[in-house]
Amino acid sequence: xxxxxxxxxxxxxxxxxxxxxxxxxxxxxxxxxxxxxxxxxxxxxxxxxxxxxxxxxxxxxxxxxxxxxxxxxxxxxxxxxxxxxxxxxxxxxxxxxxxxxxxxxxxxxxxxxxxxxxxxxxxxxxxxxxxxxxxxxxxxxxxxxxxxxxxxxxxxxxxxxxxxxxxxxxxxxxxxxxxxxxxxxxxxxxxxxxxxxxxxxxxxxxxxxxxxxxxxxxxxxxxxxxxxxxxxxxxxxxxxxxxxxxxxxxxxxxxxxxxxxxx
Amino acid sequence: xxxxxxxxxxxxxxxxxxxxxxxxxxxxxxxxxxxxxxxxxxxxxxxxxxxxxxxxxxxxxxxxxxxxxxxx
Numbered sequence: 363x364x365x366x367x368x369x370x371x372x373x374x375x376x377x378x379x380x381x382x383x384x385x386x387x388x389x390x391x392x393x394x395x396x397x398x399x400x401x402x403x404x405x406x407x408x409x410x411x412x413x414x415x416x417x418x419x420x421x422x423x424x425x426x427x428x429x430x431x432x433x434x435x436x437x438x439x440x441x442x443x444x445x446x447x448x449x450x451x452x453x454x455x456x457x458x459x460x461x462x463x464x465x466x467x468x469x470x471x472x473x474x475x476x477x478x479x480x481x482x483x484x485x486x487x488x489x490x491x492x493x494x495x496x497x498x499x500x501x502x503x504x505x506x507x508x509x510x511x512x513x514x515x516x517x518x519x520x521x522x523x524x525x526x527x528x529x530x531x532x533x534x535x536x537x538x539x540x541x542x543x544x545x546x547x548x549x550x551x552x553x554x555x556x557x558x559x560x561x562x563x564x565x566x567x568x569x570x571x572x573x574x575x576x577x578x579x580x581x582x583x584x585x586x587x588x589x590x591x592x593x594x595x596x597x598x599x600x601x602x603x604x605x606x607x608x609x610x611x612x613x614x615x616x617x618x619x620x621x622x623x624x625x
Numbered sequence: 626x627x628x629x630x631x632x633x634x635x636x637x638x639x640x641x642x643x644x645x646x647x648x649x650x651x652x653x654x655x656x657x658x659x660x661x662x663x664x665x666x667x668x669x670x671x672x673x674x675x676x677x678x679x680x681x682x683x684x685x686x687x688x689x690x691x692x693x694x695x696x697x
Contacts, residue, residue: 388697398695413696414664416637416689422657427695443696456671457691461664528697577697 377498377519388577404590441468448488470502493517526556560596567600
């Protein structure tokens, strides 16, 4: 198998759906829907996260996200961003399922506004209820290998630990725990939140994650479309490096040129 | 219900008045919304899209009407 074929065949599957792109992008914080659509295109993402919100009944003719990003071409992954209780998240996703007609959703139940850290007790409870109702939840969680296992046991179809707080751009703070989650999981693991720049995305992939989810790193870049391209390349590079298997680290130098034949 | 048979309802937290006997689908159209592009919750219960045309709006109903917007 050539390297090219290797790249082509390297897809991933979540809840029975197979995707080629390992980059999932959010659709928030963009200056315009046009810019948002251009960034999604440049990222190569096949899944976008979307929020569920009240329609503006005072001005129903506002432009719609679906006019710019076609849900038939890109998989919409409804999320529960902004929900602080299991009940609110479940209610939101029931509406999302009715709006979209699919069961694959992203669950996040937040614990506090300051850190947007997930409330794992509520997250686990919501996961159990959603699975009973036939949902396939991809679940945002803390970078805790035990919590990840509990979510998987509850029926989460993907585990999505934070690399750092949502929107912080701090990069992956604890590579050890992300790696432990990857090694322990039987469902896809995606770093969700905390990515700030391309090297962060590559690092997530080098740790063996199945994918990366990001929003702010692209939307708040000076040139979001260019950053979307960078992230696409970084995710691919990190994935290839992971598959290639990195060299062992050494504490001292090891010359690259042969010592034999020195003049 | 008022004397002229109009119904007082709440839609996304706002008071609205609609004619008596109207279906939920027609209520959505009257608000300028496409029933195929929104999800409806009536008194905290999901109304399946397939039944929007049959279900009648009742006086005092509270509706949440949502759709997908950009988000993380």
